[in-house]
Amino acid sequence: MELHVRYEGDDDPDKCSARKLARMDEAELHRATRSTPPGIVLNPFADQALSPADRPGPGDGARHSRVVALDCSWETAEREAFDLEGIHRSLPFLVAGNPVNFGTPFQLNTVEAFAGALAILGEREHAERILSSFSWGHTFLELNEEPLRRYADCEDSSDVIAVQDDYLAEE
Numbered sequence: 428m429e430l431h432v433r434y435e436g437d438d439d440p441d442k443c444s445a446r447k448l449a450r451m452d453e454a455e456l457h458r459a460t461r462s463t464p465p466g467i468v469l470n471p472f473a474d475q476a477l478s479p480a481d482r483p484g485p486g487d488g489a490r491h492s493r494v495v496a497l498d499c500s501w502e503t504a505e506r507e508a509f510d511l512e513g514i515h516r517s518l519p520f521l522v523a524g525n526p527v528n529f530g531t532p533f534q535l536n537t538v539e540a541f542a543g544a545l546a547i548l549g550e551r552e553h554a555e556r557i558l559s560s561f562s563w564g565h566t567f568l569e570l571n572e573e574p575l576r577r578y579a580d581c582e583d584s585s586d587v588i589a590v591q592d593d594y595l596a597e598e
Contacts, residue, residue, distance in 0.1 A: 428493065428494055428545065428548070429492060431454065431455050431495045432445045432448070432449070432496050434457060438498070444539070445537040447538070451560055463495060464493055465511075465512040466492075467493065467516055467544070468497075469495065469497065469544055470509070470511075471518070473515040475515070476517050476518070477544055478584045478586065482548050482549055496540050498537045518543050521539070522571060523535050523567070538558060539558075541554070542554040542557055542567060545557070546578075547578045548579075551579075555568065574590065
């Protein structure tokens, strides 16, 4: 799957996982909404959760074979997300493994969001590959091993939400 980032550039470039992915030729950065191609948009404000039902199938075209993440401040995230063309999906409960937000639910950086989405969509090897260049990448997968496996075994968004509810009830 192609990885694309609607990139604002308002963070510390030394800690930006989106920029590192671009340097590794694993993702393409887009500075403007109009230059960001349509795809499965990882939108934290979307009404529907990402699920295996969102996997690209025969005849779905390029739009379904792209995952688009936002790399911007929370102040502009909602506006930026809804301006992007594509299928908008939120990620279910996952815990950050990066040093900045370690252990915090729903506070994933860009590479973690991509890795979570790829794992849910059945692209586990791709998720492992993009995380392998980050010293803490394995931590994200270890912290989320069970939920990622359970989400990937779901049929659709409602199943994913039911699994998520199990984790939120424990919080």
